[in-house]
Amino acid sequence: QQHLKTDHYGKIIHYYESCPSTQLIAHDAAQANADDGTLFVAEEQTAGKGRMSRPWNSAAQKGIWMSIVIRPSLMPHQAPQMTLVAAVAIVRAIEELTGIEPTIKWPNDIMISGKKMTGILTELQADPDRVKAIILGIGMNVNQTEEDFPIELKSIATSLRLEGGQVVDRSRLIAEILYYLELYTTMYEKHGFSPIKLLWESYANIEGKRIRAVMLNETIEGSAIGISDDGLLELKMDDGSVRAIFSADIEIKK
Ligand code: BTN
Numbered sequence: 001q002q003h004l005k006t007d008h009y010g011k012i013i014h015y016y017e018s019c020p021s022t023q024l025i026a027h028d029a030a031q032a033n034a035d036d037g038t039l040f041v042a043e044e045q046t047a048g049k050g051r052m053s054r055p056w057n058s059a060a061q062k063g064i065w066m067s068i069v070i071r072p073s074l075m076p077h078q079a080p081q082m083t084l085v086a087a088v089a090i091v092r093a094i095e096e097l098t099g100i101e102p103t104i105k106w107p108n109d110i111m112i113s114g115k116k117m118t119g120i121l122t123e124l125q126a127d128p129d130r131v132k133a134i135i136l137g138i139g140m141n142v143n144q145t146e147e148d149f150p151i152e153l154k155s156i157a158t159s160l161r162l163e164g165g166q167v168v169d170r171s172r173l174i175a176e177i178l179y180y181l182e183l184y185t186t187m188y189e190k191h192g193f194s195p196i197k198l199l200w201e202s203y204a205n206i207e208g209k210r211i212r213a214v215m216l217n218e219t220i221e222g223s224a225i226g227i228s229d230d231g232l233l234e235l236k237m238d239d240g241s242v243r244a245i246f247s248a249d250i251e252i253k254k
Contacts, residue, residue, distance in 0.1 A: 002171075003171060003172050003174075003175035003176075004175050004178065004179075005175065005179050006037070006175075006178050006179055006182045007182065008035075008036050008037035008182065009036075009037035009039070009068065009070070009178040009179075009181060009182045010037060010039045010068075010174070010175070010178040011035075011037060012034075012035055012037070012038045012039065013038075013039045013040075013041065014029075014038070014039070014040045014041070015041055015042075016040070016041070016042040016043070017042075017043050017044070018042065018043065018044040018045075018046060018060070019042045019044075019045060019046070020045065020046050020047040021045050021047050021048055021049055022040040022041060022042050022045065022065055022066055022067040022137065023048075023049060023067045023121060023123070023135065023137040024049075025040050025067070026038075026040045026067035026068070026069050026135045026137070027067075027123060027135050029069060030069045030125055030132075030133040030135055031125065034069045034133075035069070035071075036069070036070055036071040037068065037069070037070060037178075037182070038068070038069045039066060039067075039068050039174075039178070040066060040067045040068070040069075041064070041065065041066040041174065042058070042065045042066070043060055043061050043065075044058060044059070044060035044061070044065070045058035045065050046058075048065060048139065049121070049137075050119055050121065050139070051108065051119070051121055056119065056139050057149070057150065057153060057157075058139065059144060059148050061143075062141070062142060062143045062144045062148055062159070063139065063140055063141050063142050063143070063144065063159075063170075064138065064139070064140040064142055064170050064173065064174060064177075065138075065139055065140075066137070066138050066174065067135055067136065067137040067138070068135070068136050068138075068178075068181070069133050069134075069135055070082075070133065070134050070136060070181075070185060071131070071132070071133050071134075072131060072134065072185050072188070072189055073130075073131075073189050074130075074131045074188075074189065075129070075130065075131065076124065076126040076127075076128070076129075076130070076131055077230065078131070078188075078193075078230075079122070079124045079126065079131055079134055080107075080122070080230065080231045080246075081188065081193055081196070081230065081231035082122055082134050082136065082185070082188075083107050083108050083120055083122045083231070084104075084107065084196060084197075084200050084227070084231050085181070085184045085185055085188050085196050086108075086120050086122070086136050086138065086181060087104045087107075087108060087110060087120060087200065087203075088104070088180075088184055088196055088199045088200050088203060089177060089180035089181040089183070089184045089185075090110055090118055090120070090138065090140070090177055090180075090181075091103075091104060091110060091203050092180045092184075092199075093173060093176035093177040093179070093180050094110075094160065094173070096176055096180075097168070097169075097172060097173055097176050098160060098164050098166075098168060099164075100112060100160060100163055100164050102117060102118075102203075103203060103204060103205060104200065104203045104204040105204070105250065105252065106204060106206065106227065106233045106250060107231070107233070107247070108120040108121070108122075110140075112158055112160075112163045113158065113163065115155075115156055115157055115158035116141075116156060116157050116158070117140065117141050117157070117158050117159065117160065117163070118138065118139065118140040118141070119138075119139045120136065120137065120138055120139075121136075121137035121138075121139075122134060122135070122136055122137070123135040123137075136181075138177070140160075140173075141157060141158065141159035141160070142159055142160050142161065142168050142170055142173065143159060143160070143161045143167050143168060143170070144157075144159040144161065144162065145159075145161065145162065146162065184196060184199075192229075193229050193230070193231070194229070197226075197227060197229065200227060201226055201227065204227075206224040206226070206252065207224055207225070207226055208223055208224065209223065209224050209252050209253070210222075210223055210224075210252070210253040211223065211224050211233075211235055211250050211251070211252055211253070212250065212251040212253065213233070213235065213245055213248040213249070213250045213251075214248055214249045214250070214251070215245070215247070215248045220235070220237070220243065221237075221238075222235030222236050222237040222238065222243065223235065223236050224236075225242065228244055232244040232245055232246055233245045233248070233250070
């Protein structure tokens, strides 16, 4: 808390030595009217969850495992873009604190040297005409060394320490993330998605790249055009048609 420079975010912090999942706790708290910006952070999660009900490895004391309840003035259809707002905020915070320049892999992964360093999980609580809460779960590999990753993650996951060679102060990094998250969320509320989209595209750098997108019931390949104003990934298919993808696992080909 001593490093905080936000107006709202992180003013209330619930801290856990160990808990099953900050996301579940934040979800319940949001339903019970937790304030905008309330933060739930754990040293260790025993049942961390990723996208598509995958487990999320949350080693003790090494990463940042946190969920934040935000109550932005947005319409429900604007909620998916909050994942992209969060990604931009996280990259900006990492750059600021460590000088490392990560890239964003649509929709929610932050990568360094082709390996995953951070994942974002967004959940929405909404009425038909307004967002009540967005629960933003952030899982960051910060101070893990090679030995801390289980064998199946070694070739696909990395940490800030592995990339930058230095132990990173996690509370400083959290404060930096909250600062940019609040800044960019306000920017999105006030000025819409275009300024965020520009930042996102500069960090993701996918334009023109060959992309393979694996969805629940089909897999398609095309070249990336960019993201649409509502945060969908747009691909130009080989027959010249354009497809906008809502959710998928993507592979970026060289
Ligand atoms: C992904 O699949 O890439 C998203 C991973 C999100 C993990 C974070 S860690 C804090 C919060 N609590 C959870 O159980 N999951 C999210």
